[in-house]
Amino acid sequence: MGRRHFVVTTSVEPPLRGSPYRAGCPTRRILDRIGDRWTVLIVGALWDGSARFSELRRRIEGISQKMLTQTLRGLERDGLVRRTVYPEVPVRVEYTLTEAGRSLREPLRALEEWSITHLGDVSASQEAYDRAD
């Protein structure tokens, strides 16, 4: 089967789907895209240049073939990654961040910075909380 079928998280639909949860909140909408297990790691791996499928698999330790394909398809569909097929034998496929994909750098850096400066306190808070029954 080709790639006709997709889970279709359709696009416009501002407010809700099943339950009235604020799916329209812009922050939530982008978290729905990058909040999964692999997206930011792939974006990071593509950061300085393109790579082919097998190279990505090697860089992102632990990712399964299925999830790499699936996540790359999602990124391609969103216009954040460009996929180029070179019809050689055997086939060669290159993945590159688009301009939109590279524009993710700013928000991701903000997250990373927050992480670096605050996750120590978070861990300490967790331990204190867990000790206090």
Add this chain to the structure above:
Amino acid sequence: MGRRHFVVTTSVEPPLRGSPYRAGCPTRRILDRIGDRWTVLIVGALWDGSARFSELRRRIEGISQKMLTQTLRGLERDGLVRRTVYPEVPVRVEYTLTEAGRSLREPLRALEEWSITHLGDVSASQEAYDRAD
């Protein structure tokens, strides 16, 4: 039962758990905390002042009692929200963002900004992709 038991996403443990996925990546670590369905909505609802449990439930349309409690507990454990119990009858409980909680504003705003400027293009890209088989 008190709040002794917790799912314990322990803290230090730099690299991995089940599979060697980059759990140590700072960006992924913070996404593991705010990437769920309700966290950013709760943080947003607490943005301009504290609120009690029932007030939060009303503000965050569609959240279940269970998820509101659970997410608030996580935020409290992480030191991002402070929980204050006033032993009146009936009991009153106030939730407030801590300093650390408020510091989330910067990264969240970066995400929101990216959303607002790019999600239109993303939607267009999706539709084009879906039309092309």
Add this chain to the structure above:
DNA sequence: CCGTATCCTTCCCGATACTG
């Protein structure tokens, strides 16, 4: 080499019922 198809487990989360 670069995938797709299928099965199977795990875990998120909603629904519901019940307490101090």
Add this chain to the structure above:
DNA sequence: CAGTATCGGGAAGGATACGG
């Protein structure tokens, strides 16, 4: 009012086998 306990459906994701 502000929770806790329990059940169950469904989605995410890993393992495996196969195909162009």
